Amino acid sequence: MKQYIGSIALVVADYDEAIDWYTRVLGFTLVEDTDMGGGKRWVVVAPPGSSETRLLLAKATNAGQSSRVGDQTGGRVFLLLHTDDFWRDYRRMDAAGVTFCEAPRDEAYGTVVVFQDLYGNKWDLLQLKQD
Template identity: 65%
Template sequence: MTGLADNRRVATVAIVVRDYDEAIAWYVERAGFVLTDDVDLGGGKRWVTVAPANGNGARLLLAEASDAEQASRIGDQTGGRVFLFLDTDDFARDHQAMLANGVEFREAPRFEAYGTVAVFADLYGNLWDLIEPKRQG
């Protein structure tokens, strides 16, 4: 395909939340993310992003639901499938820290051909994989 830049990347993924502040608290205090933006846009709207503390990967835009239709999607943005994948270089370390911070894991860690993984839920019930990819070689 011609005309497309080679340096594009997915930078931000929106996730619908019930309340900006409760979502910030959960992602920062329990999941270990950092708050990267919190900008008042007026009219009750904010541009709120969080990201993994190391700065790697996409940011999450915490988008507060503005109507009943958006609110109906909170916690089930993918029909019950795992929604997001959080890579780590040390599964055991991060799994233990997240458990200690009150993150709800839906299963015990398992070892797959692609790495060590366990499903956890965010504060609204969206499912994530915590995964340490299998090292090559």
């Protein structure tokens, strides 16, 4: 049996600004943007080369959801963006204006830096060490 996480819902304030940021700043691909009626859309983005896990950009529709935009994990790192070339992606993201929370660092498991998305959610950019 094979299972995998197909999509992770990320609560956003606005579909179009989220699409713009994820595609322009992080270089993600817009996989789908389907109008569901009533102002709701099915918006899916994915990192370059990703074949399974994707982000479902879900627009907040009430005060409770809006209060979670940018803080889905209470200030902890939310998502880990793995890369095959840390310094290439770090430099590209830096040039695109990404907010980094620290300087890149080498750890026992690889090279990592914490950054924030457009709403303040924390992410790791991570290149794992090869065995």
